[in-house]
Amino acid sequence: MNQNRITVMLLAAVLLGGCSSNEKAKEKAPLRVRTEVVKATSDSGKRTFVGTIEECEATSVSFTSMGVVKRVLVGEGQRVTQGDLIAEMDDTQARNMLLAAEAQMTQANDALERYTMLHNAGSLPEVNWVEIQSKVAQAKSQLELARKNLADCKLTAPVSGIVGRKLVGAGETALPSQAIVTILNIDRVKVKLSVPENEINTISANTASHICVAAANVQIAGGSVEKGVQADALTHTYDIRINLPNANHQLLPGMVASVVLNNGSSNAVNTILLPITSVQKRNDDSHFVWVVDAENKARRSQVTIGYAIGNDIIITSGLSEGNRVVVDGYQKLSEGVNVVY
Numbered sequence: 001m002n003q004n005r006i007t008v009m010l011l012a013a014v015l016l017g018g019c020s021s022n023e024k025a026k027e028k029a030p031l032r033v034r035t036e037v038v039k040a041t042s043d044s045g046k047r048t049f050v051g052t053i054e055e056c057e058a059t060s061v062s063f064t065s066m067g068v069v070k071r072v073l074v075g076e077g078q079r080v081t082q083g084d085l086i087a088e089m090d091d092t093q094a095r096n097m098l099l100a101a102e103a104q105m106t107q108a109n110d111a112l113e114r115y116t117m118l119h120n121a122g123s124l125p126e127v128n129w130v131e132i133q134s135k136v137a138q139a140k141s142q143l144e145l146a147r148k149n150l151a152d153c154k155l156t157a158p159v160s161g162i163v164g165r166k167l168v169g170a171g172e173t174a175l176p177s178q179a180i181v182t183i184l185n186i187d188r189v190k191v192k193l194s195v196p197e198n199e200i201n202t203i204s205a206n207t208a209s210h211i212c213v214a215a216a217n218v219q220i221a222g223g224s225v226e227k228g229v230q231a232d233a234l235t236h237t238y239d240i241r242i243n244l245p246n247a248n249h250q251l252l253p254g255m256v257a258s259v260v261l262n263n264g265s266s267n268a269v270n271t272i273l274l275p276i277t278s279v280q281k282r283n284d285d286s287h288f289v290w291v292v293d294a295e296n297k298a299r300r301s302q303v304t305i306g307y308a309i310g311n312d313i314i315i316t317s318g319l320s321e322g323n324r325v326v327v328d329g330y331q332k333l334s335e336g337v338n339v340v341y
Contacts, residue, residue, distance in 0.1 A: 030338035033329035035292055038272055040321050046262050051193030053213065053255040054241070055186050059159050060179035063089055064152050071170045074181060080157045087168075087180050091153035094146070101139070101146035108132075108139035161185045164253070184253065189246045191222065191257050194237035203227060203261065209242050212258040216250040222259070271306075272315040278327040279305060279313060289319070290326040290333050292341065298326065298333045 067089040074086055115132045118124035164184040168174055191211055195203060209222030223243035231238050242259065244251065279287050291301045303318030319325070324341075326333065333339070 030296065030340040031298075031329065031332055033290075033292075033298075033326045033333070033339050033341050035324045035341040036274070036278075036327050038274075038319050038321055038323040038325060040272055046260055047199065049193045049195070049259045049261065051191040051211075051242075051257045051259045053251050053253055053257055054190045054192050055164070055184040055253045056188040056190060056243075057159075057161075057185040058164065059161070059183045059185075061086055061155060061158065061181050061183060062177050062179050063087075063155055063174050064176060065089075065149065066173065066175050067093075067153070069168055069170055069172050069174050069180070072166065072168070072180065074163050074166070076163050076166050078163045080160065080163060080183060082157055082160045084157045085154060086157055087155040089153040089155070089174065091150055094150040094153050098143075098146040098150050101143040105139045105143045108136045112136050155180060157183060159183055159185065162249070186246055186249055186252065189244050189251045189253070190226070190241040191244060191259055192239060192241050193257075193259055194232070194235065195240055197231055197236045197238065200227065200238045200240075203240060208262045210260045210262075211242065211244060212260075213251060213255050214258070215255045216252070218250055220244060272319055272321070273312040274315055274319075274325060275327050276311055276313045278325060278330065279303065279315075280330070289315075290330045291319075292324040292326065292339055296339055298330075298335065298337050298339050300335060 070088045070090050072087040074080055074084075080086070112132055115124060115129060119129050161183040162185075164182040166181050168178065168180045174180060203225060205225050205227070207225050209225070210219070211222050212219045223245070226241040226243070228239040228241075274289065278289055280289065281287055286302060287305050288300045288302045290298050293299050301318055301323070304316045306314030306316045326339070326341075
């Protein structure tokens, strides 16, 4: 019995020792990560942004008075020329007002004719002569106003362009200054993009750019640049707009454009680029990356960052060419842990 008990205890000790060894082996098992070797690249001042195509100018076309829209003669995307009829409003009331104004004008002219004979004969008091002239002037003003109100029941295009949006249809009541349609000038267009505040001063009206619009299969050199002067309160970015020719109207408002800006620097500088996601931020707002040392251990390395270029970011200090940086799998890392790549 004692011999059996000793045997069982020895087996248990062996098994426990084996489990402990396995757990220690697991604890020491290196973590698998994906790494990149730091290489200095030539940065000639180019930056990549995403922008949106906008019309050169948009004009809202509206009636000057309230009324029921009788018909709208244009549709979205239709080309219109300055002076073309856009829409008509029910003109019944305007016509009645014109008839009343014409009758009042006729009456005033008749009275003026009779009063003129009395005035020429010297039998009309001067006050009455002034009064009839005033009534004629008032009748003429009312007639001109009635004619204008009737003419305003027809809405014509103030400029040439493409109908962007049709906002009111037949049978709806239009309010004064309510847009019926918008007319867009897309003979030239603009690319709108947002630029971080630390880069806005590197951009001028003559900054070179290259625009790629995949939806229209268009690649074109950008024109003059318009810089905004008021930053977005949340993103601290400034809007800029790049002018583009668009004679064949391939570029339409709303299309997404890839924009490459070049600050014109002739001195290319060797810079280090890393994926933005590989750079971590501490509570004190400093930044670091995980590097793999010669013993395949993960070490934190504090870095200073610059501006972003697409999905990458410039590292201005803290790394040297040849360093191996963890770019994926860093979430489970801790100082000194073994890694495999």
